[in-house]
Structure formats: structure tokens, C-alpha cells
Amino acid sequence: MTRKPQAVEAKLQNAYPKPTAQVEPYVAALGLEDTLKFLSAFGGTEIYIATAPKSRSRVVEVVGYAKARMLASISETLPRRVPLAKQWRARVYASKGLPNTEIARMLGVTDETVRAYLRDKGPPKDTDQLSFF
Secondary structure, rough: OOOHHHHHHHHHHHHOOOOOOOOOHHHHHHHHHHHHHHHHHHHHOOOOOOOOOOOOOOOHHHHHHHHHHHHHHHHHHHHOOOOOOHHHHHHHHHHHHHHHHHHHHOOOOHHHHHHHHHHHHHHHHHHHHHOOO
């Protein structure tokens, strides 16, 4: 198996939206694609990740044995409930060029919600407002 050079890997990571604080540990352990699969499969549910996962485990089925072991090694730092991260996932899928209707079906929301997710870039910036923080 060939590994991508670190510069190419970093470039690919920068092409996608920065993960939220809740999602960041999953991206660090699983990589972007497997994080998307994992969140899609387990998002919103409480999950127990065994330190020695069995080959028939649902987690192993979704991300593979090696990455299930990686998750198990950091499981004490992860929240018990896997985040849904719908807004972040919508932005990642949009950055891949997927249409809003397909993103909506993948996330289980309406296309209007997807447009709102993509339009919302955080709190509005008022140039006349003084910054105290």
C-alpha cells in the first residue's frame, strides 16, 4: 500500500471545511472519508467502542479493524454520544461538488435546510461594531 506524501495529504485536508471541535478527534483518528461514514452510521447515538473490537462489530464493519482500534485508543476522550455534525457534513459534501438535493437526502433534511447550512458562515461581522474579545 502506498502512502500519499504529507504535502499532498495536507493539501487535500485544506480543500475541505475545518472540522468542528466535536468532530476533530474523529477526523484525526479516521481521516475525512471514514469520519463521514462513521458519523453517518452512528451520529446521534451513544456508542461503546471495545478496546479489542471483534471482526463482526458494526464499528469494524464501517471503518475497518485498524481504525476501530484507533478509535478505541482515544475513546476516553470522545463523548459517549457521537455528534451529528450535519452542518459541517453539508459543507464537506458541497466542497466535493455534490448537489444540494443529494446532500439533503444524505443528511435527512430538506434542501432548504442544506442551503441555510451553506449560507450560514457563523455570526455576522459588523464593521461598525467594536471588538472586545
